[in-house]
Amino acid sequence: MEYVIETTAVSKIYGKKSAVNKVSMHVRRGDIYGLIGRNGAGKTTLMKLILGLVRANEGSIRLFGSNNLDEGRKKVGSLVEIPGLYKDATAYENLSRFSLLFGTPQEEIQPLLEFVGLGDTGKKKAGAFSLGMKQRLGIAVALLGNPEILILDEPTNGLDPAGIKEIRDIIIELKNKGVTFVVSSHLLDELGKVATTYGIMNNGVLVEEISAEELRAKCRKSIKIVVDDVEKAKAVLTERHPEIHLETAEGSLKIFSDVDDLSEENKALVQEDVRVYEIVTTNESFEEFFIEKVGQEQ
Numbered sequence: 001m002e003y004v005i006e007t008t009a010v011s012k013i014y015g016k017k018s019a020v021n022k023v024s025m026h027v028r029r030g031d032i033y034g035l036i037g038r039n040g041a042g043k044t045t046l047m048k049l050i051l052g053l054v055r056a057n058e059g060s061i062r063l064f065g066s067n068n069l070d071e072g073r074k075k076v077g078s079l080v081e082i083p084g085l086y087k088d089a090t091a092y093e094n095l096s097r098f099s100l101l102f103g104t105p106q107e108e109i110q111p112l113l114e115f116v117g118l119g120d121t122g123k124k125k126a127g128a129f130s131l132g133m134k135q136r137l138g139i140a141v142a143l144l145g146n147p148e149i150l151i152l153d154e155p156t157n158g159l160d161p162a163g164i165k166e167i168r169d170i171i172i173e174l175k176n177k178g179v180t181f182v183v184s185s186h187l188l189d190e191l192g193k194v195a196t197t198y199g200i201m202n203n204g205v206l207v208e209e210i211s212a213e214e215l216r217a218k219c220r221k222s223i224k225i226v227v228d229d230v231e232k233a234k235a236v237l238t239e240r241h242p243e244i245h246l247e248t249a250e251g252s253l254k255i256f257s258d259v260d261d262l263s264e265e266n267k268a269l270v271q272e273d274v275r276v277y278e279i280v281t282t283n284e285s286f287e288e289f290f291i292e293k294v295g296q297e298q
Contacts (some may be wrong), residue, residue, distance in 0.1 A: 077143055083137060225265075
């Protein structure tokens with residue numbers, strides 16, 4: 001498995017608070033890695049650690065399979081927090097100034113502006129741009145030099161539905177061109193439209209990494225059975241259906257496979273002296289899965 005970003009037990013401590021706590025993250029080439037968490041979960045700090053904007057207290061980071069982070073970061077573009085734009089300059093002038101800093105050719109500028117939908121802004125100053133236009137210009141800046149990875153921190157935050165769709169379309173088109181993404185967000189439904197892998201953060205800890213396919217499987221229709229003996233119930237159902245897909249929890253189990261007749265399963269459990277208190281069909285949402293992982297907001 002090729003990881004273009006890999007962190008091992010990386011931590012960042014401010015005073016007595018661990019903003020990032022022993023995070024081991026794995027981003028494969030071609031991923032759109034959705035970093036999910038509430039405000040203050042540690043998403044932005046983790047991104048800054050990868051970009052070298054802050055120094056880790058412990059742990060290690062590898063980019064493109066190498067410990068040479070200076071070389072690796074040359075192939076990484078980013079938009080973290082608000083775009084740092086020259087408000088008194090046009091979109092073209094902004095990219096021109098940044099291209100001088102990055103050492104990229106001026107010939108890249110107009111095609112990039114066209115790509116992000118800012119090719120016809122003319123002499124309009126960036127300070128007069130809408131929030132969506134500023135975000136798209138920030139992405140254009142991040143794309144200077146044709147990076148292989150883009151790290152975007154809440155790129156759709158504060159945008160209207162049209163602006164959100166514009167950013168989403170840009171991300172999808174770049175992914176189709178081979179760009180790998182790390183995108184942070186707390187808009188679960190929106191991130192669900194593009195992400196191929198998710199990293200769920202809470203209080204500085206990476207609670208879980210899960211692929212989009214695995215997440216869809218966990219959030220699909222299931223049958224919850226509440227019993228007095230979970231292990232015995234599991235054994236009974238597994239013997240009856242060797243290919244069954246189920247998970248256990250305290251006092252209950254969930255079946256993710258199709259079951260023709262629930263009354264027959266209930267009868268089989270009762271005959272084996274398993275008390276069945278409840279059988280209910282559930283369809284867990286992405287939001288419910290997220291809350292289950294990080295708990296209710298205090």
